[in-house]
Amino acid sequence: xxxxxxxIEIRAREELFINIHPIQxxxxxxxxxxxxxxxxxxxxxxxxxxxKPFRLDKIKRPPIEEFxxxxxxxxxxxxxxxxxxxxxxxxxxxxxxVEKGDSVIVSSxxxxxxxxxxxxxxxxxxxxxxxxxxxxxxEATARKIEEVKKETxxxxxxxxxxxxxxxxxxxxxxxxxxxxxxxxxxxxxxxCAYSIGVMPINGKEIGADFLVGSGHKSFASPAPSGIxxxxxxxxDIVFRTTQMIGDVTKRKFGIKEVEMLGCTLxxxxxxxxxxxxxxxxxxxxxxxxxxxxxNYLMDEFLKIEGNKxxxxxxxxxxxxxVDTTESFDKIARTHKRRGFFFSxxxxxxxxxxxxxxxxxxxxxNTYGLTWDQIRYLAQAFQxxxxxxxxxxxx
Amino acid sequence: xxxxxxxxxxxALFALTDLRQIFRETKPTYKLNDEQRKKVREIVxxxxxxxxxxxxELIR
Numbered sequence: 001x002x003x004x005x006x007x008i009e010i011r012a013r014e015e016l017f018i019n020i021h022p023i024q025x026x027x028x029x030x031x032x033x034x035x036x037x038x039x040x041x042x043x044x045x046x047x048x049x050x051x052k053p054f055r056l057d058k059i060k061r062p063p064i065e066e067f068x069x070x071x072x073x074x075x076x077x078x079x080x081x082x083x084x085x086x087x088x089x090x091x092x093x094x095x096x097x098v099e100k101g102d103s104v105i106v107s108s109x110x111x112x113x114x115x116x117x118x119x120x121x122x123x124x125x126x127x128x129x130x131x132x133x134x135x136x137x138x139e140a141t142a143r144k145i146e147e148v149k150k151e152t153x154x155x156x157x158x159x160x161x162x163x164x165x166x167x168x169x170x171x172x173x174x175x176x177x178x179x180x181x182x183x184x185x186x187x188x189x190x191x192c193a194y195s196i197g198v199m200p201i202n203g204k205e206i207g208a209d210f211l212v213g214s215g216h217k218s219f220a221s222p223a224p225s226g227i228x229x230x231x232x233x234x235x236d237i238v239f240r241t242t243q244m245i246g247d248v249t250k251r252k253f254g255i256k257e258v259e260m261l262g263c264t265l266x267x268x269x270x271x272x273x274x275x276x277x278x279x280x281x282x283x284x285x286x287x288x289x290x291x292x293x294x295n296y297l298m299d300e301f302l303k304i305e306g307n308k309x310x311x312x313x314x315x316x317x318x319x320x321x322v323d324t325t326e327s328f329d330k331i332a333r334t335h336k337r338r339g340f341f342f343s344x345x346x347x348x349x350x351x352x353x354x355x356x357x358x359x360x361x362x363x364x365n366t367y368g369l370t371w372d373q374i375r376y377l378a379q380a381f382q383x384x385x386x387x388x389x390x391x392x393x394x
Numbered sequence: 395x396x397x398x399x400x401x402x403x404x405x406a407l408f409a410l411t412d413l414r415q416i417f418r419e420t421k422p423t424y425k426l427n428d429e430q431r432k433k434v435r436e437i438v439x440x441x442x443x444x445x446x447x448x449x450x451e452l453i454r
Binding site: 014015016017018028031034035038039349350351370372373376 | 421
């Protein structure tokens, strides 16, 4: 296959392989998004019809303003903005609410960008411990709030908890945590990077003050892209407009939102999100089927003697952590290719996306695979096991 | 050179994108069902027509 230029190769792994990469499947583009990339790739492509008041989310052609309104409705929130990745959503909220020395409650499985957003604002993260099933509960969150209050004499300024975490793909009790947040009158940001765009999410039903989503993780969109949504109670704070006036020129840019740094996600990335949106609205209705597929796969996976699933079972998410220390890793210990034997075997079967060389604990994600592909995958794991004499439990 | 030829470039690219999607849905065995085969035939025909228009507009 020819390269685009020099050393930039064509990326055709989605056409040639079953890709089980833990964080890639939900961001795989729809055909509509791919078409948007073709037509809107030029730098300021979204700005052809930008008219007063000169702000991205007010552009009517293409219908960017309408998309923002519909996106907020889709999420059960009052206002939504697109941002360059979920991390910029965390940053916008944290920067608006947190001051130097303030505490922010996060999960013990929080994404590192939540830490960075808090650090950037001068805050201090306080982690809620996990229970024995690697779940963040409402009770543990309440205990942590009490600890922080006792330690600092102040309540945390924000609670920021992941709906599904990146490590196990476990569901955390965000509904219960939202209630706790209300009881303490602390705003609650629900990190839905692994849920918005793949399953139905309604911020009001959760009880969240803010929702953050990821375009490239779960909204069939290119990187970087993301969503930050707010209730009307907080929108004026997080989406506040600039008050700054130039001392020499007296210039002011009143309509521009400070946390968004004016216009946010321009060009092909935004249009691709918009182009994927109808398919997203449809696909979230079929989340149950995606969950059925991963549970089928894990049932077959567990028939390989020694295999374990480290994520909660039955699975509630397609992102799953497994342990093959007592199966494939036993082979790796004496194989000349060590752990890479497993990657080689998978690749020979046109499967990629596992952490190359890992045969102890590793993650996979089956989102968007067809039933034929799921069955193929299950068979491939068992075929590799059989080839190396690992028993398949009937 | 005409607007027609430019339009056909996008028609062809979009049709090929739909074909790309069929590869994605059927990998790694590429066993197409009847509906997918029909769609491939339609895509190929549509791209041919677009190329004909482009050729006619730009070269002939």
